[in-house]
Amino acid sequence: MSLADVTFINMCRDVIENGTSTEGEKVRPVWEDGTSAYTIKRFGVVNRYDLRKEFPALTLRRTALKSAMDEILWIWQKKSNNIKDLHSHIWDSWADENGSIGKAYGYQLGVKHQYKEGMMDQVDRVLYDLKNNPYSRRIMTNIYVHQDLHEMNLYPCAYSMTFNVTKEPGKDKLTLNAILNQRSQDILAANNWNVCQYSILLMMIAQVCDMEAGELVHVIADCHIYDRHVPVIKELISRTPYPAPTVKLNPEIRDFYEFTTDDLIVENYQTWPQIKNIPIAI
Numbered sequence: 001m002s003l004a005d006v007t008f009i010n011m012c013r014d015v016i017e018n019g020t021s022t023e024g025e026k027v028r029p030v031w032e033d034g035t036s037a038y039t040i041k042r043f044g045v046v047n048r049y050d051l052r053k054e055f056p057a058l059t060l061r062r063t064a065l066k067s068a069m070d071e072i073l074w075i076w077q078k079k080s081n082n083i084k085d086l087h088s089h090i091w092d093s094w095a096d097e098n099g100s101i102g103k104a105y106g107y108q109l110g111v112k113h114q115y116k117e118g119m120m121d122q123v124d125r126v127l128y129d130l131k132n133n134p135y136s137r138r139i140m141t142n143i144y145v146h147q148d149l150h151e152m153n154l155y156p157c158a159y160s161m162t163f164n165v166t167k168e169p170g171k172d173k174l175t176l177n178a179i180l181n182q183r184s185q186d187i188l189a190a191n192n193w194n195v196c197q198y199s200i201l202l203m204m205i206a207q208v209c210d211m212e213a214g215e216l217v218h219v220i221a222d223c224h225i226y227d228r229h230v231p232v233i234k235e236l237i238s239r240t241p242y243p244a245p246t247v248k249l250n251p252e253i254r255d256f257y258e259f260t261t262d263d264l265i266v267e268n269y270q271t272w273p274q275i276k277n278i279p280i281a282i
């Protein structure tokens with residue numbers, strides 16, 4: 001039984017049983033037909049995933065791992081904010097006529113900043129620190145940039161990664177852990193999608209720094225199920241999970257900028273049938 005499924009089921013039960021409804025509140029998102037998209041929400045959810053034990057892919061329904069990796073490469077490697085550089089259509093509703101989502105995600109990670117060591121963007125700063133000063137407690141990114149929020153079509157949801165290295169007794173390699181901070185989470189559309197993509201990111205960064213990927217701690221402020229998703233979630237969590245798949249990276253890649261989705265190796269990913277045409281609140 002996949003550990004990620006158990007975490008997901010417990011989180012959904014907690015939101016449904018102990019969450020509060022936003023119905024009647026002034027909410028921002030709408031459904032495609034223009035009606036308000038209300039949620040049941042739980043404040044302050046924290047989930048831990050140990051990548052040394054299992055890759056945290058859901059088996060209750062299939063997570064599109066290559067598409068999820070493609071999006072994280074779009075943000076962290078291509079540092080793009082244009083949907084023309086993305087192979088899926090998940091961002092189409094938030095792009096302008098030129099394909100831009102504004103100064104969000106990849107745009108922010110591509111901005112160069114002045115450091116004592118020279119000009120670097122946030123991704124190169126992380127790679128530099130992990131290679132030169134791995135025990136630093138200052139290795140983190142942040143794309144929630146207030147001065148640019150007015151030029152973002154959607155404010156970043158998963159907005160910060162804090163990397164932290166531990167030296168485990170008896171292990172040759174250092175362990176790379178991370179905390180993903182997320183202000184808002186659409187559980188059905190994107191919880192496992194986000195968990196898997198940031199796990200892959202952690203694996204990629206660990207590999208190019210010659211470390212082992214350890215724990216991903218996912219901190220979610222507003223963790224919600226949209227009203228139209230509740231019956232789907234109830235059906236999903238009634239399913240019996242399969243064992244977790246094996247997910248690896250091509251071990252030959254040593255440069256973060258050389259990874260492609262072809263380097264993701266997925267084996268034995270047995271899942272329940274996909275839920276088709278999930279409505280996405282805009």
Ligand SMILES: Nc1nc(=O)c2c([nH]1)NC[C@@H]1CN(c3ccc(C(=O)N[C@@H](CCC(=O)O)C(=O)O)cc3)CN21
Nearest residue numbers: 064067088089090091094154186189190193280281282
């Ligand atoms: N309401 C809302 N929820 C989100 O999850 C979300 C947004 N808005 N806005 C921006 C991005 C876009 N995201 C999305 C949007 C759609 C899927 C989605 O439809 N996923 C499909 C698989 C897609 C594929 O195969 O490429 C799925 O079945 O989960 C995932 C993430 C995450 N974000």
Ligand SMILES: O=c1ccn([C@H]2C[C@H](O)[C@@H](COP(=O)(O)O)O2)c(=O)[nH]1
Nearest residue numbers: 028029155157158184185186190194
């Ligand atoms: O990576 C992502 C991006 C977006 N989401 C969800 C979370 C919310 O349901 C919406 C954003 O709406 P806000 O009103 O800006 O919070 O998108 C996600 O779960 N993961």
